[in-house]
Amino acid sequence: TNPLGRILNRFSRDLDIVDGRLPDFFIDAFVFVIHCISIIIVICAIIPWFTFLLLLMCVAFWMLITYYQRTARELKRLDAVSSSPVFAHLSVSIAGIATIRAYNAQERFRQDNKDKINTNTRTYYAFEAVTNWVGLCLDLLAAAISTFVGLLTISNSNPELAGLVLTYSLMMTAAFQYAVRTSTETENLLVAVQRLKEYADNLTTEGVRDYYPR
Numbered sequence: 059t060n061p062l063g064r065i066l067n068r069f070s071r072d073l074d075i076v077d078g079r080l081p082d083f084f085i086d087a088f089v090f091v092i093h094c095i096s097i098i099i100v101i102c103a104i105i106p107w108f109t110f111l112l113l114l115m116c117v118a119f120w121m122l123i124t125y126y127q128r129t130a131r132e133l134k135r136l137d138a139v140s141s142s143p144v145f146a147h148l149s150v151s152i153a154g155i156a157t158i159r160a161y162n163a164q165e166r167f168r169q170d171n172k173d174k175i176n177t178n179t180r181t182y183y184a185f186e187a188v189t190n191w192v193g194l195c196l197d198l199l200a201a202a203i204s205t206f207v208g209l210l211t212i213s214n215s216n217p218e219l220a221g222l223v224l225t226y227s228l229m230m231t232a233a234f235q236y237a238v239r240t241s242t243e244t245e246n247l248l249v250a251v252q253r254l255k256e257y258a259d260n261l262t263t264e265g266v267r268d269y270y271p272r
Contacts (some may be wrong), residue, residue, distance in 0.1 A: 071141060075250040083244045090237035097230045104219050105210050115203055119238075122199070126192040127242060133185040134246040138253060140178040147174055189239075196238055200231035 101108050151158065151167055158167055207227040211220040 070145070072138070072250040072254050075247050076254065080244065080247045080250070083240050083247060087237065087240035087244045090233055090240055093233045094230065094237045097226050097233060100226055101207065101223055101230075104223050105207070107210055108207065111203065111206055111210075115199070118199060122192065122195055123238065123242065126188065127245065129188050130185060130192075130242065130246055131249065133181055133188060134249045136181040137178065137185060138249060140174075140181050143174045144171075144178055147171055192242075193235060193239065196235045197231070200234050203234075204228060204231060 098112060102112065147167075147170060151171070158164060204224075204227045208224060211223050
């Protein structure tokens, strides 16, 4: 049989992510990535030496995001899986509330509900901790880039261009982090699409007969 919590999870939480949150994060990721690319083009046009720093930044960025994504993707999947028992327990408790009260089992069901919520919260807390960790690393990386850009502008004899580069490098700190956060969150939310596709393609229908009478 197909657990009730799994069905409720697919048709409530996962569908809400696919229809509501995923398109917004995808658009935000696209906008912030274009913003970061435009800032990098402006800085490289004014300070060509920034191109070598950009290569090192891309390597550090790729290593950081690859390491983060392996963990965040699995934590997001565990968060989605651990929420199914919560939905199932809530549905069963509401349907059998009269029986639960008749047998005076309120405390046992309340404790079961707490245990299932705690299990789901642990995975969500771990996901938020990993997200904050990568945010801190991105802040340090962006601050280092701004520092090196400031050092490179010392050799620039044009104060207007130097001020423009410093302004864009400070803007890149926030834009860079938002671009990474939204793009990685978009990939994490695609777990809901994967779960819905898996449920649609690999679902075993209950009570299927080999012969249907006409």
